[in-house]
Amino acid sequence: MHFPMLFSPIRIGSLTVKNRIAMPSMGLMYTHDGRMNERFRHFYFERARGGAGLLITGPYAVDKAGGGPVLLGLDEDKFVPDLKEFNREIHAISDAKIACQLFHSGRYSLSFMTGEQCVSASAIPSKLTGETPRALTIEEIEELVGKFASAAVRAREAGFDAVEVLACTGYLLSQFLSPITNIRTDRYGGSLENRMRFPLEVVTAVRRAVGKDFPLLVRVAGNDFMPESHTNREARLFCKALEQAGVDAINVTGGWHETRVPQLTYAVPPGAFVYLARGIKEAVGIPVLASNRLGWPPLAEKTLREGCADMICMGRPLIADPYLPQKALEGRLEDIVPCMGCNEVCFDHVFMGQPVGCMLNPMAGREGEIKLLAAAKPKKVLVAGAGPAGLMAALTAARRGHHVVLFEAAHSPGGQVLLGAATPDKADFARIVDALVRQARSAGVTIRTGVTVDSDLVEAENPDVVVVATGAKPAPAPFPGADHPKVRLAWDILSGRAFVEGKRVVVVGGSATGCETALKIAQEGTLDPETLAFLFLHQAEDVETLRDMATRGTREVTVVDLLPRLASNMARTTRWVLLKDLKTYHVRMVTDAKVTAVTDRGVEIERNGQPEILEADTVVLATGARPCNDLYDTLQAAGRNVLLVGDAKQPRRIVEAIQEGFAAGLEI
Ligand SMILES: Cc1cc2nc3c(=O)[nH]c(=O)nc-3n(C[C@H](O)[C@H](O)[C@H](O)COP(=O)(O)OP(=O)(O)OC[C@H]3O[C@@H](n4cnc5c(N)ncnc54)[C@H](O)[C@@H]3O)c2cc1C
Ligand SMILES: Cc1cc2nc3c(=O)[nH]c(=O)nc-3n(C[C@H](O)[C@H](O)[C@H](O)COP(=O)(O)O)c2cc1C
Ligand code: SF4
Known part of the structure; x- marks a missing residue:
């Protein structure tokens, strides 16, 4: 058998799951009234057929203020019949198990969606939404504990095989856990023990409500990746407490939406956050799920074999290719449509309020709509x-x-x-x-x-x-000097047909292509990751020197654009990472500047009505296509x-x- 660990069964409490592949919860933006509908149904039917062991659907709102109509609902009984039918069909289609994630966004809620001010542990504004929440009263906290429990009971009635409580990513339960969003002075704030109280009360109430045999998972942050917030150390203590409270498995992901450490994009090396799951696994005896950029079966198998986790979450990889598990089982790796971590049609769509799809899979989210029918007459x-x-x-x-x-x-x-x-x-x-x-x-x-x-x-x-x-093909540059001998095209640099000469390089055009080319040039001469690891492990240089050698290349790179924002054609969840990288690699960014000519000295620009020269040995044109x-x-x-x-x-x-x-x- 291919990937024997990945395809071995596992028990989560009383539940046996046929293999170790879990599709984690992903907000898909397929509903406007909180109801399960055709689009969701066909999306998940396809993933059930594709061979994943556990499908964690959702998120499902436990209350209006923490959800809004674009989330599935479990806050009222009216949602149960449709979900019951959905689960019946999933179970008829395959032997995949199906869970639902219980969700409350706390201060990440948008008031224009929910119609009310968001709530949290304390009234600390959110950088993500720009909104300031209202601190929950003790009575409201108790009421919310009850709402999680009621939603869990509905989940069980609807035929789900398990429930997962979301306690990560900066949503409500993490807001109580973290000292940066919880400055309460009552029994829910202050010490770690107090900050854990609300999440533990939720879990205890859910357990009591669904009974001791109903499988219960909690999704946690292995590290919040927020200054002054929880690291893996605090996360371990929380997970130990969860285990004692009767949780059957811990699903470990990374940081908050507001973190400045990339979590999902192609900048994250595959498997980069496995160490977070490993840290939790060392602290608990129940199964641990690892997450983020783990869609390549050999890496998933390695993670399991090395004992870093017990199950592997594959989210976007199963959007890109629902049949990834089946193909892996049959050893057909080359047939897998590989998720690129681009976020362009999935995560970015969530932030744009659009239905989730996939850059590579035109059927994603349209499974019930499109049929690949044989041609009536072959042409x-x-x-x-x-x-x-x-x-x-x-x-x-x-x-x-x-x-x-x-x-x-x-x-x-x-x-x-x-x-x-x-x-x-x-x-x-x-x-x-x-x-x-x-x-x-x-x-x-x-x-x-x-x-x-x-x-x-x-x-x-x-x-x-x-x-x-x-x-x-590259568009011609609209200024004199574009044919100067020191000019190269970004496309030629990237294809290897041309290369940069001299120290000073100016990239003209700050769209994604210009910025990515500038970054590539800025990385010339920096330490490669292997050498960096070698020097670090042998303590050959101090950490500051290593960081400098890893980020300071042999060129002085400037990128210049007419617009006030660089990489403005990129979407929200990847753009900030590229801009951060440009800064890290010391690229000078010049905006609001009109290029008027390329000359022997370099690039002539006009900024604030004043002429300026950006001296250059090589000028790289990225002026569109x-x-x-x-x-x-x-x-x-x-x-x-x-x-x-x-x-x-x-x-x-x-x-x-x-x-x-x-x-x-x-x-x-
Ligand atoms: C540096 C760079 C980074 C990019 N990054 C991203 C990204 O992160 N995300 C994203 O979504 N998009 C990105 N893009 C854009 C994306 O690559 C293009 O939108 C996409 O490739 C367009 O696909 P296409 O098949 O229409 O054209 P192309 O990819 O341009 O392919 C056209 C092909 O046709 C061939 N051809 C041309 N004329 C003929 C002919 N007469 N006969 C036979 N063959 C011919 C060409 O050689 C070429 O191989 C990037 C582009 C560049 C340049
Ligand atoms: C479109 C989208 C929506 C998501 N929504 C949720 C969510 O509601 N709850 C959650 O726990 N994680 C959510 N996530 C995170 C995923 O569950 C998963 O952890 C992440 O995509 C990393 O795994 P991957 O690299 O396998 O995709 C979402 C991710 C995406 C791409
Ligand atoms: S859009 Fe990109 S990141 Fe999202 S599933 Fe498709 S390939 Fe993966």
């Missing part, structure tokens, strides 16, 4: 361009039974994704290409690289349909049946390329 399809748009179009059309040939001008498929993969922390992006190429080939697509499609080739092939997925759509225009004029997808339509992101490629594949 000959020619796809031009093997970036994500072309690969997805070819793959989808082939899966429907069409005869597809995909031509790529470059010597290997991938398009701009390979440039993205050359920027810091994004090497894994290349795996998107590998996965798509493999899937396309096994669906029967013929891929020919090193061939540029033109109208002659289309005439010769004479397909029924052409999909033009020819992507984008423009679509490559000449082929489309030509073929359309010739009366061909032609579809245009991805950046060739308009330069955007991978998600649009994948969605449009998928839609084209369905349309043919």
